[in-house]
Amino acid sequence: MHTTLLYIDPGTGSLIAxxxxxxxxxxxxxxxxxxxxxxxxxxxxxxxxDNEQNSN
Amino acid sequence: MSSSEKDTFSFIVDHGSFRDPSGFSFYYNNEIFRAIAPSYFDHFELMKSSGLYDLLSSHEYLVKHNEEVDPPFLQNANSSLASQFAGFKIIKPKQIPFISYPYEWCFSQLKKAALLTLTIQSEALKHGMTLKDASAFNVQFIGNKPIFIDTLSFEKYKEGSPWIAYRQFCQHFLAPLALIAYKSESLSKLSQVFLDGIPLELTSSLLTMRSYLNTGIASHIHVHSKIQPKKTKKKSSDKRIMLSKRQLTTILDHLKETVNSLNLKTKRSLWNEYVSESSYTKKSTEEKSKIISGWLQSVKPKTIWDMGSNTGTYSLLASAFCNHVIAMDADHACMESFCHSLTNSKKNNILPLIIDLANPSPGIGWNNRERKTLIQRGKPDLIMALALVHHLRISHGIPFEKIARSFSEQGEWLIIEYVPKDDSQVEEMLQNREDIFTDYIFHRFIDIFSVYFDLHHQHELPESKRILCLMRAKKYNYKIA
Incomplete structure (x- = not known):
């Protein structure tokens, strides 16, 4: 079972953004x-x- | 973890790693270790089993580490110390020669660190993981190459989750990069004021209208700063914000594109012109290099701090005689040009940093200890202060006594260049001001420095009147080879 250690504030506005x-x-x-x-x-x-011209 | 900082085992907790509950860093005998809390074990194991650690460490994107099964400091530890580590995993990362901070980096260093963080996040997503923080302090430099040092920043990615560290990335990287690119390189120092990155509202208000033309800056700074939910809304309404992996990848790609689109306006700085337009003749430059090389060969220092390095000519010279050089200069354009030349030269033991020696980086953060002062971060074996003393004494008004004492406290050896008053550089400095520097005479300089140093050699450079001196701080009782 993984637990999330959320220690920074993600900012709700930034999640919506x-x-x-x-x-x-x-x-x-x-x-x-x-x-x-x-x-x-x-x-x-x-x-x-250009190449075609050069080859000609 | 106990707040005790030091015990009889020379065990010191790092003051910059207390926020993340996944673990903490500490020093034992001056080497850094990391303790991992049991709550983080699953994420740590996933990082290993998914192949993410091997991939990132093999590319030197992430610092390599060894797991310490029986760490030396716990072998004879008292019960209180042992109990603090009970249940913790200990890892010993590869040691970083010198810890630097984002407010000491030039534009291209910050850009490299930003791109590294985005690359790591993209790779993490491919391996079912994500970065839970995107602090610029998680990146360090070994020479000119960035490396991610926070092994505990990865966590399992949950399908549908937005990137938790998106705002932090924008504040720590995108904001200073945009401010430097659109306004002024001196705004890089704003990161020193705002420990968790420059607020987006402030960044948006400082940026020019032209920045709106960059879709990345318009989106991730301007629009982003304006999206704030009304505080009166119930919390439950914003509980489930879903973002698919594809959408997240698009944001990361767009961030990468935005970072790549930012470039520094090339300005000719005062010091950048210094090398080409100074009063040195070819003969005196050659002689200066020859003398310095000879002295470095006899002293054999491991670390050198080149203070006032300018565009790094003598840092490059010194790098051949030691393990690491830290090049310091207050001028952004000089350091930028130096970083550019280092990228081409493939030298990997020189770290250029923007540091104003008259006002070096202070201790900041909680208790002024989260980020260390410049002086706390290392002690060089040798200081090079070439064509610097006149700037410190005349431009900044720092007395010789204070300069000498500071150098003697910081390093063992000193190569210092005395620039006389009749040198064109000093004459220019005194042109529009009263000359109150009556002590600025070579014999006074030597007398005052002799209080703190023993003078080993002095050498007058031909065709320039400048004098190079090799000194050793008196507190070291030495035998010279």
Missing amino acids: QVILAGAAAFFMFFKNAFKSFFNRFKSDSKKT
């Missing part, structure tokens, strides 16, 4: 990653084009 912010964080990270992958594709496309 995690529930709210988990959604917000997922939203921010999704868009950031989508944004990044879009530009990376754009970059790799341009690199590809």
